Amino acid sequence: MRPPVGGDVPRNRAILVAALGGEGGGVLADWIATAIRRAGLLCQATSIPGVAQRTGATTYYLEYCEIPIDELGDRRVVFALTPVPGDVDVMVASELVEAARAVQNGYVTADRTTLIASSHRVYATSEKIAMEDGRFDAARALKAAHDLSHRAVIFDMERAAEEAGTVINAVLLGALAGSGALPIDPEHFEAAIEAGGKGVAASKRGYMLGLRAARGETIGAAPTAAELLRPGTGSAPLADVPVEARFVVGHGHARACDYQDAAYGDAYLERVRELLALDRALNGAGRGWRLTIEGARNLALRMTYEDVIRVADLKTRAERFAAVRAETRTQAGQLLHITEFLKPGLEEACAVLPPRLGEWLLGWARGRGIEHRLHVGLHVRSDTISGFLTMRLLANMRWLRRGSWRFAQESALTARWFEAVLAAARVDYDFGVAVAEAATLVKGYGSTYRRGLRNFDLLFEQVIRPAIADKTPAAQEVAAARRAAVADPEGDALDAVIARHRAARDTGRLERAASA
Template sequence: MNPAQPIKIAILAMGGEGGGVLADWIVDLGEHCGYIAQTTSVPGVAQRTGATIYYVELFPEARARADGGRPVLALMPLPGDVDVVLASELMETGRAVQRGLVTADRTTLIGSTHRVYSIAEKSAMGDGRVDSAQLERQADRAAKRYIRFDMAEAAERAGSVISAVLFGALAGAGVLPFSRAQFEATVERGGVGVKPSLKAFGAAFDRAQNGDAPPTTDAATAVAAPPQPHHAAVRALVERVQQRFPVGSQALLLEGVRRQIDYQDIAYAATYLDRLAPFYERTTDDGIRLADAVARHLALWMSYEDTARVAALKTRATRFDRVREESRVQPGQVMAIHEYMHPRLQEICETLPGGIGPWLAGSGLPRRLVERLTREGRVVRTSSLGGYLLLRAVASARRWRRSTVRFAQENALIEGWLARIARAATLNPQLAAEIAECQRLVKGYSDTHERGLRNYTLVMDAAERAGPQLAPATLRELRDAALADEHGDRLRAALARHALA
């Protein structure tokens, strides 16, 4: 660092992560060690819950007196002019790099590797997640030194908050002219949560100084033991996978079997394997890759989200545990979960057994009565006994799922999709792989499912008209256009551009 210039530190954190506390600690540390300190914060809503940039500048008071005045300190970080960047989450690290705050000749970058997905990532129609590994590679190239580990996990283990972990990593990095004892005294002066904060500080200090410890076991080469289910029929399915399918695909197939049993029953899982068997008869590498793609997407499609599935997922013990953990509910505290339910008449009819659903959809007074009762939607408190039992009753509708109109419709779509893939595989395996990927268009429930199905139908109709001469890249472009725009405008433009409308 240039002794004639202030020490410049930028902190990028989301609301509730203690970025302000961390900035105050750095200011307090500097002032108690003979530095003039200034901090500013610029709130923003570019990310999840209001990401904020906190900026701190430190200048030696003795040097200021020797120069005969007080330093002029900046209010905002400038690209290429930051000594230390602290990021509370991996996307915040990426934002710092994108803004030019991280430079290879100067900046020490300290960031957590855990992810809190942005609204844009969550709301994307396809897989909108940014590649975490790519973010880390870019940050590593951009910084002079990059210190990274899962700081959220470290804070959880210590019973503290991520700001204490970042403070410890900053001390361990050794880029500031202060000792560990001076850092720790700053935490003690704060007077709140001192013991867990110091525990988190110490763990992060050691991690920053020693780097990532080598794994204690050979996790990279360890092979998971095959499942040994007690149920005879389930065990038979596992043995079928192990005996009749390629070794490299067995983990994927066993997960698909598990998903189908969880969704419906053992016979449904057997149907899943029956549908896949013809694809795995192709022994070439391209054939196995295509079969694996079909296996992955078929597992998702066969466990489509109807009202029974949604109700089952919302009432699972694991979901209550996850909400309790994410909300940090303390022992003795009461947790209440409210679900907003707005089922349309169509979803209700699709859940009813046999011919009851079609009868209700075509009836007069009964149909109008149901539409009136569901027009406004309702809030169900699943953490109460009544709300929980109501959703469990809806979840039990899976017993007659096979007799519903929705099941027949979904299975017809699945069979048509598999037939298209099989036909294309004999002439153009790359095109077959792109057809398999088109399953991504069909997902969710209610309006989301309806829009996705409409786009899927448009894409498949275009592929059917073009035939095996359709370029795989063109089909990929159509699929990406459908995933990029829920209204279908980009898809229609792409269809017109390729004369496939």
């Protein structure tokens, strides 16, 4: 019984569990199946044994029919025995790289799958036997899990299990119950634990920690997402942030601190908490905290725009030189010459000037039509002492940034966008998320930045602002306009979408006026 996905057509739902030996994966699968059956639904569970020495997890596959048994009548349900990539609704992984493995194998998809996983590591055999440091990059695995899933509930469940004095399977069950990914009352999950009859008290303690964490409540075992970031970037106090959003918020805070200073990171967190407060008021927990996640993600990008100071900083970092040596396969003892090809224009130069001076100079050049001719090609040898010191001198000019023309421009744009996100969300949750995502149009520098800014302003003035003023949900219109702008950077596709939207809006107003 597996009709095509879409609309209100009932179908089977798929749950895949990946657990390591000794973590009670089989008990977890039994608990889930018992809870589903107690809720009056048909369920089938199968398992595929893993292999020894941590080269793979044992997987448990469950399918249930979303039609209650008492409504099936004479109809019969056919369940599959094994999972199909792209056809899994809930993926549960007891360890971070197992979650990444599920993503790599196609069992986690952005349009469908809720991923519930622990962020701790149990090292695989291939990691242990490497001659040097063979560990997988945990930050990359975590990023892939968040980016490629529909919703990700990830925190250190092993630490929570230790706190509760139980096994990690109880915490995983609680996170599943708290996520709302299954249409099952939490009492059925608790009853499943009690029906097991072993270690009930400890299991229920772990279950409650997982449940609370998935609902966005504070638990003592919750880690800070920034622990996996580049050393020296700082970590944020994220105990009050829902677990689904901690990865994004932690990275955003670390990025803001790295970009400017700790006070700038605090300013970022202050705005995120304002967004989170609204998200909580709008029942964001039941929506995967999408408003907070997308708002925090794009706020971090907006607050860390690329300017000449940032470019010089990134180009002279030790990890950048190491990356260049790795890409060019430079051997130990070999000399590597690096030439930076830069072509700053007048706008890039004015970016670090005081606002009035920068505005006057740009206005003077634009009034004479010579702005685009004032580009200077520079070849800087960053591998030499003089070239490196020149770049570092520019990088260390970040103290000028807050008083610069570009900072004033970006701050005004960010404030306008952020207030629109809040206002749109109060009209309609999805509308707020769409406005948050619209910030992706403004990126890069030079002509790319100007085109993006032009497209964003057009979208903002013609679609977002009127919809907020009329208190009309416009999530689909904003998303369609954003896709058109991304598909055609020159703006012709966006102009066509805006023209159709304006015509439809005017027609609607005439019809309302006539009916009145």
